[in-house]
Amino acid sequence: xxxxxxxxxxxxxxxxxxxxxxxxxxxxxxxxxxxxxxxxxxxxxxxxxxxxxxxxxxxxxxxxxxxxxxxxxxxxxxxxxxxxxxxxxxxxxxxxxxxxxxxxxxxxxxxxxxxxxxxxxxxxxxxxxxxxxxxxxxxxxxxxxxxxxxxxxxxxxxxxxxxxxxxxxxxxxxxxxxxxxxxxxxxxxxxxxxxxxxxxxxxxxxxxxxxxxxxxxxxxxxxxxxxxxxxxxxxxxxxxxxxxxxxxxxxxxxxxxxxxxxxxxxxxxxxxxxxxxxxxxxxxxxxxxxxxxxxxxxxxxxxxxxxxxxxxxxxxxxxxxxxxx
Amino acid sequence: xxxxxxxxxxxxxxxxxxxxxxxxxxxxxxxxxxxxxxxxxxxxxxxxxxxxxxxxxxxxxxxxxxxxxxxxxxxxxxxxxxxxxxxxxxxxxxxxxxxxxxxxxxxxxxxxxxxxxxxxxxxxxxxxxxxxxxxxxxxxxxxxxxxxxxxxxxxxxxxxxxxxxxxxxxxxxxxxxxxxxxxxxxxxxxxxxxxxxxxxxxxxxxxxxxxxxxxxxxxxxxxxxxxxxxxxxxxxxxxxxxxxxxxxxxxxxxxxxxxxxxxxxxxxxxxxxxxxxxxxxxxxxxxxxxxxxxxxxxxxxxxxxxxxxx
Amino acid sequence: xxxxxxxxxxxxxxxxxxxxxxxxxxxxxxxxxxxxxxxxxxxxxxxxxxxxxxxxxxxxxxxxxxxxxxxxxxxxxxxxxxxxxxxxxxxxxxxxxxxxxxxxxxxxxxxxxxxxxxxxxxxxxxxxxxxxxxxxxxxxxxxxxxxxxxxxxxxxxxxxxxxxxxxxxxxxxxxxxxxxxxxxxxxxxxxxxxxxxxxxxxxxxxxxxxxxxxxxxxxxxxxxxxxxxxxxxxxxxxxxxxxxxxxxxxxxxxxxxxxxxxxxxxxxxxxxxxxxxxxxxxxxxxxxxxxxxxxxxxxxxxxxxxxxxxxxxxxxxxxx
Numbered sequence: 028x029x030x031x032x033x034x035x036x037x038x039x040x041x042x043x044x045x046x047x048x049x050x051x052x053x054x055x056x057x058x059x060x061x062x063x064x065x066x067x068x069x070x071x072x073x074x075x076x077x078x079x080x081x082x083x084x085x086x087x088x089x090x091x092x093x094x095x096x097x098x099x100x101x102x103x104x105x106x107x108x109x110x111x112x113x114x115x116x117x118x119x120x121x122x123x124x125x126x127x128x129x130x131x132x133x134x135x136x137x138x139x140x141x142x143x144x145x146x147x148x149x150x151x152x153x154x155x156x157x158x159x160x161x162x163x164x165x166x167x168x169x170x171x172x173x174x175x176x177x178x179x180x181x182x183x184x185x186x187x188x189x190x191x192x193x194x195x196x197x198x199x200x201x202x203x204x205x206x207x208x209x210x211x212x213x214x215x216x217x218x219x220x221x222x223x224x225x226x227x228x229x230x231x232x233x234x235x236x237x238x239x240x241x242x243x244x245x246x247x248x249x250x251x252x253x254x255x256x257x258x259x260x261x262x263x264x265x266x267x268x269x270x271x272x273x274x275x276x277x278x279x280x281x282x283x284x285x286x287x288x289x290x291x292x293x294x295x296x297x298x299x300x301x302x303x304x305x306x307x308x309x310x311x312x313x314x315x316x317x318x319x320x321x322x323x324x325x326x327x328x329x330x331x332x333x334x335x336x337x338x339x340x341x342x343x344x345x346x347x348x349x350x351x352x
Numbered sequence: 353x354x355x356x357x358x359x360x361x362x363x364x365x366x367x368x369x370x371x372x373x374x375x376x377x378x379x380x381x382x383x384x385x386x387x388x389x390x391x392x393x394x395x396x397x398x399x400x401x402x403x404x405x406x407x408x409x410x411x412x413x414x415x416x417x418x419x420x421x422x423x424x425x426x427x428x429x430x431x432x433x434x435x436x437x438x439x440x441x442x443x444x445x446x447x448x449x450x451x452x453x454x455x456x457x458x459x460x461x462x463x464x465x466x467x468x469x470x471x472x473x474x475x476x477x478x479x480x481x482x483x484x485x486x487x488x489x490x491x492x493x494x495x496x497x498x499x500x501x502x503x504x505x506x507x508x509x510x511x512x513x514x515x516x517x518x519x520x521x522x523x524x525x526x527x528x529x530x531x532x533x534x535x536x537x538x539x540x541x542x543x544x545x546x547x548x549x550x551x552x553x554x555x556x557x558x559x560x561x562x563x564x565x566x567x568x569x570x571x572x573x574x575x576x577x578x579x580x581x582x583x584x585x586x587x588x589x590x591x592x593x594x595x596x597x598x599x600x601x602x603x604x605x606x607x608x609x610x611x612x613x614x615x616x617x618x619x620x621x622x623x624x625x626x627x628x629x630x631x632x633x634x635x636x637x638x639x640x641x642x643x644x645x646x647x648x649x650x651x652x653x654x655x656x657x658x659x660x661x662x
Numbered sequence: 663x664x665x666x667x668x669x670x671x672x673x674x675x676x677x678x679x680x681x682x683x684x685x686x687x688x689x690x691x692x693x694x695x696x697x698x699x700x701x702x703x704x705x706x707x708x709x710x711x712x713x714x715x716x717x718x719x720x721x722x723x724x725x726x727x728x729x730x731x732x733x734x735x736x737x738x739x740x741x742x743x744x745x746x747x748x749x750x751x752x753x754x755x756x757x758x759x760x761x762x763x764x765x766x767x768x769x770x771x772x773x774x775x776x777x778x779x780x781x782x783x784x785x786x787x788x789x790x791x792x793x794x795x796x797x798x799x800x801x802x803x804x805x806x807x808x809x810x811x812x813x814x815x816x817x818x819x820x821x822x823x824x825x826x827x828x829x830x831x832x833x834x835x836x837x838x839x840x841x842x843x844x845x846x847x848x849x850x851x852x853x854x855x856x857x858x859x860x861x862x863x864x865x866x867x868x869x870x871x872x873x874x875x876x877x878x879x880x881x882x883x884x885x886x887x888x889x890x891x892x893x894x895x896x897x898x899x900x901x902x903x904x905x906x907x908x909x910x911x912x913x914x915x916x917x918x919x920x921x922x923x924x925x926x927x928x929x930x931x932x933x934x935x936x937x938x939x940x941x942x943x944x945x946x947x948x949x950x951x952x953x954x955x956x957x958x959x960x961x962x963x964x965x966x967x968x969x970x971x972x973x974x975x976x977x978x979x980x981x982x
Contacts, residue, residue, distance in 0.1 A: 044389070084882055109891075116888035124886075129879040134901045134977055144887045179977040195887070495677050498965065500957030502920040503938055507685070507954055510942045511692045593805055597924050600807045601939060619811050622826070626819050636808035644803035 030098075031060040031235050032081070032203055037095035039073075039080045042088065048306045050076040050090070052259035055333065058203065063229065063236040065250035065267070067243060067282065071303050073259040074239045075125075078205045080105075082116050099203075118148040121196035125208035127188035131180035137191045138164075138176030141198055148199045163194040167224060186217035193224065200232055207239045222249060243286055247271060255279050258304060258314040261333055265340040275342040277319045313345070321346050386656040393652020399645035403638070407453040416444035418451040419608055429630070436630050439618075449635055452610035457642070459526050459605065460592035464584050466530025467591075471537030472580060478538070479545030480568060490542070496535040502597070505532060509603040522605045529594050537583050544576045578657040585650035589643045596639045612639045663973070670969060674962050682734075685954045686727050689947055734955070740948035744940065749952045753934070757956070759829060760926070760933030762845075764918045767853045771860040776907070778861075779868025783876060784895055794865050801862020806855050806921065810928035813851045824851050827930035852929045859921075860914070867910055871903040878902070905976045912968025916961035 039051040051073045058064050066074045079085050081097050081104060097104040099120065104112060121144075124130040132140060141163055142156035151159060157176065164172035167190040180188055189209060196204055206225065210218035222245060229236055238249055246253055246267070253270045255263040255278065263276040274280050281299035301318040304310055313331055316322040325345050333343040387393060406413060422442035430437045436445040478489040505528050513524055548554055548571070557567050598604030599613025607614055612635040619625045619632035714720055718729055733740070739749035782791040818826040825831065829848050836844050875881065876899055884898040885891075922935035930936065934953065941949035973979045 082886060084885055086877070113888040113890065116886055118888055122883075122886040124879060124883060126879050130883045132880040132884065132898055132902070134905075134975070135898075140883075143889065147888060181978045192883075195883075495680055498677055498681060498958060498961045500916060500920045500954070500961050502923050503954055503957040504685070506923065506938065506942060507950055508688055510950075511688055589803070596805055597807065600805075601924065601927060603942070616808060616811070625811065625815060629815070632811060636805070636811065639805050639808060640803055643805070644799060647799060647803055 029060055030057045031100075033057040033096075033098040034077070034081070035096040035098070037077065037080060037097065038093045039076050039085060039090060040093050041090045046307045049259050049309075050306065051080060054095075054256070054259075054261050056254050056261060056264055058235050058237055059252075060202065060235050061233050062251040063238055063249050065246035065253045066237065066239045066256060067241065067246055067253060068256035069241055069303050071306065072256040074256050075207050077256070078122070078207055078237060078239050081205065082120060082122065083112060084122070114148070117144045117201075118199045119201055120203045120205065121199070121201040123189070123192045123196050123204065123206045123209045125211055127185050127192055127212060130192060131188055133180055136177050136179055137183065141191070141195045144195065145198050159198065160194075163198050164191070166197075166228070167191070167194045168220075186213055186221065189213060189217075189221055190224070193221070193228070197228055197232065197234070201234060203235045203237065204229075205237045205239070208241070209238075210245065211240070211242075225249070243282055255282070258306065258309060260314065260343065261341075262315065262344070263342050264333065269337070269340050273337070273340070275336060275340070275347040276344050277321050278315050281318075321349070383656050387652055390652040390655060392648055393655075396645040396648025396652065399641060400649055403453060403642050403645065404457065406450060407457055410447070410450035410454060414444065414447040414450055416447040418443060418447045418610055427628075429628075436634055437628070439631065445631065448610040448615060449612070449638060452612050452615050452635060453638060453642070455522060455605060455609055455611040456592055456595055456613065456639070459522055459529070459595045459611070460588045462526040463529035463533070463591040463595070464587045466526065467534045467537060467587055468580060468584055470530070471534035472541055474534070475538035475541030476545060476568070476572070479542035479549070480564075480572065482546075486542070489538075493535040493538050496532070499532060501532055501594075505529070505594070505598060506601065506603050509598060513603065513606075518606050519609060522609060525595055525598060525604045529591050533587065533590070533594075537580075537587070540579065540583065541576055544579055545572055548572055548575055582650060582654040582657060585646060585653055589646035589650065592639065592646070593643055612636075666973060667970060670966055674966065678959065678962060681958045682731065682955060683727065685951060685958070686730065687723075689951055689954075690723055690726070692945070692947065730951070734952075739952035742941075742946050742949045744944040744946045744949065749948050753937075753952060753956070756932060756934045756937045759931065760919060760922050760935065763849060763852055763931060763933060764856060764922055765915070767856045768860050768914070768918055771857045772864060772911070775861045775864035776868050779865045780872050780895065780900060780903075782865065782869040783872030786873065791869075794869070798862045798866040801858050802866070804859070806859055807924050807928045809858070810852065810855045810925065813854060814928075817851060824848070827928075829932050852925055852931055855925060860918075864910070868903065868907060871906045872899060875899045875902045901975075905972065908971035908975050909968045912964045912966070912971060914964075915967070916957065916964040919960055920957055
């Protein structure tokens with residue numbers, strides 16, 4: 028399989044008044060073309076920052092990519108010029124954001140917002156772009172596309188807006204679609220529709236998807252490969268079947284045990300004790316050890332490296348071999 | 353491999369080792385910390401405090417009486433005895449400025465108090481009760497907002513002002529400024545309360561059957577008080593500015609009561625403007641410094657109170 | 663849109679009526695006999711009584727108001743006692759003078775301030791931003807009359823570069839181009855006061871509005887589409903920041919006219935503010951009444967303009 032995107036030792040830090048927040052701290056993974064990769068973790072684990080770092084959409088100041096490479100089509104996106112990057116944004120790589128309510132500009136029609144990228148990257152005329160925009164709106168399953176194209180975001184519902192976001196993101200047929208919690212803000216029924224739509228379009232357009240979510244259920248359904256992140260680091264990296272069959276990191280296991288549907292009847296739902304550590308005061312040793320029931324002195328003092336324990340399955344845990352569900 | 357073989361620790365899991373390192377800050381402490389970081393706002397506060405102190409301590413700072421005339425010493429230039437000289441009836445000018453600051457700041461303060469009482473009441477009632485109360489009060493606000501401030505203030509002052517003693521004019525000016533400037537505040541508070549009302553904790557309080565008055569006092573007021581304080585601070589700068597403008601036109605506080613505004617009025621006489629700079633420059637600088645320091649302080653307050661700001 | 667504007671205008675009428683009643687009431691409370699400035703002191707008591715009757719001063723106040731109102735609607739605001747001419751004949755000239763100084767200067771200040779405010783927001787905490795922040799805070803805190811006096815002192819008294827006050831050089835009676843330059847020469851100092859004062863608040867306002875918009879999600883979306891930073895800022899961000907800015911334009915236009923009272927007094931600029939002060943000194947009640955109504959109408963129109971502008975730039979406002 029050829030790698031479409033490869034992230035190597037990425038570090039994105041935020042320099043705040045209270046200290047340095049290492050939001051992403053040495054992350055490695057790759058995305059294969061035509062595949063979906065899921066990035067999972069609790070809020071604040073650095074999954075969104077990782078995704079935003081790919082297109083350098085981190086607000087600077089306070090954020091800064093301090094180290095690492097983001098290789099896309101042989102180019103290191105952390106090093107390319109702003110101009111070159113702009114040709115990639117929205118064209119080769121596009122993004123769907125979490126908040127459909129606030130991610131569309133309220134003063135422009137949705138049609139115009141879709142057309143903008145088309146006119147910019149595909150050099151379409153206004154008329155052509157509008158035709159294509161209507162086509163895209165139809166493609167994402169919005170009825171009355173000819174009318175919707177001239178409407179403003181506030182006239183649409185949340186689910187509709189997210190469909191518009193998808194239409195916008197896919198309009199230039201990108202190679203990679205980054206979807207940052209695309210369904211979190213939506214109703215459950217709409218969620219399923221949107222996910223289905225993304226899958227369908229992925230197959231139709233052969234787009235790779237990087238799906239960022241805190242919902243393991245969504246990951247199981249959508250992804251080919253899964254990355255689990257905790258406190259700015261990758262703690263587990265495995266193909267989806269392997270991960271769900273044979274999770275090796277206590278955190279991954281904790282996440283799985285806290286999903287109601289995966290628990291047999293009568294069994295108590297477990298939760299991971301404690302909360303994500305404050306990124307300004309990370310614990311010594313393995314960042315997860317204060318919440319880990321398997322923690323030993325080794326965990327309290329040293330940081331585990333990400334290591335391959337089975338073909339294609341990487342874990343960063345000293346006791347990965349001993350840990351099971 | 354099962355859990356039994358693992359050396360699972362039995363001690364209770366320490367939720368977060370790093371917790372001790374973090375200080376849990378009360379809103380007040382957080383506010384102070386944020387405010388202190390803002391050096392410009394702190395500087396504003398210091399200047400303002402100095403100005404208040406010099407006004408309050410005027411009787412100690414100067415041996416002269418601001419009203420006592422001394423015809424043997426009229427129109428003197430600055431000297432070691434009279435640092436800013438004397439005016440046309442021999443009063444020490446520095447003393448006039450110090451006492452003038454007292455009046456200017458007092459007018460500013462009381463005008464703002466009037467503004468806040470009316471503004472908070474109207475805005476609070478409209479926002480909390482909504483419906484026809486809101487409609488009626490907002491119509492009233494709209495009418496007051498359509499008043500042209502300065503022309504109307506001048507007209508009222510010219511009409512009513514002549515009916516009172518010069519010593520009482522100070523109160524008239526406070527009333528005029530206060531009565532004409534509350535609508536903005538009322539609108540803001542109404543907006544605040546409208547959005548608070550929709551928030552979960554108020555809904556919850558209502559669902560629990562808590563009395564209106566209690567909701568207002570325990571939830572709505574504490575949640576709007578920050579905004580009120582900020583508006584009050586910035587409003588005071590505005591009120592001092594309005595007072596000085598009115599007094600400069602001769603329609604605010606009138607002599608013999610000194611205020612910074614009516615002291616500058618001297619400069620409308622070409623001879624004084626040209627030859628006695630010390631008579632108009634210092635009060636002007638005082639107004640500027642007072643208004644600026646309050647503005648800086650007020651901006652700092654707003655940034656420190658606003659949870660959205662860094 | 664048209665319907666919306668008409669409805670808003672109809673809405674203004676009751677407000678204007680209430681304001682006129684209030685102003686009329688206030689002015690009726692004025693002490694002193696409005697006749698004192700009209701008739702010479704030697705007039706007999708009978709003459710005075712006859713005059714009072716003729717002017718309707720013996721009528722009950724509501725009736726007087728009604729008479730005033732019905733006349734004013736037809737444009738008759740009575741006679742100005744200080745000019746001994748109908749108010750409606752004297753006022754337009756003053757309005758024009760004020761317009762010339764204030765509005766023209768304000769438009770210029772506006773056009774400069776907006777780009778500056780945008781740059782300050784985009785480069786927050788940069789040197790440029792710091793400079794304009796200091797400029798704004800000084801400009802906002804400086805009373806216009808004091809600033810005016812300082813300029814007069816330094817540039818007219820000390821340096822003699824500009825005339826101390828007035829709008830034209832007295833006795834010069836220049837015509838044509840010479841008159842234009844003479845007026846411009848007189849305009850410089852008051853224009854500086856006005857420009858700096860308006861710029862101070864406009865720069866600040868634009869900066870705040872832009873800062874609020876710049877961190878919105880849709881700006882990130884615009885960037886993620888690959889749009890040029892210029893397009894992101896000047897189109898996507900500014901188009902949103904314009905919504906509050908439009909409102910402020912509506913509010914400042916009446917503010918300018920009423921601020922003119924102070925500015926014109928300092929520079930003895932023969933505009934509406936100056937005449938307002940004169941009418942107060944001269945107890946020219948018809949004039950005061952007319953001027954107050956003019957200011958009130960202006961404020962209402964300013965608010966109306968703000969609302970219309972708002973509806974134009976914000977698609978979320980429903981106008982129908």
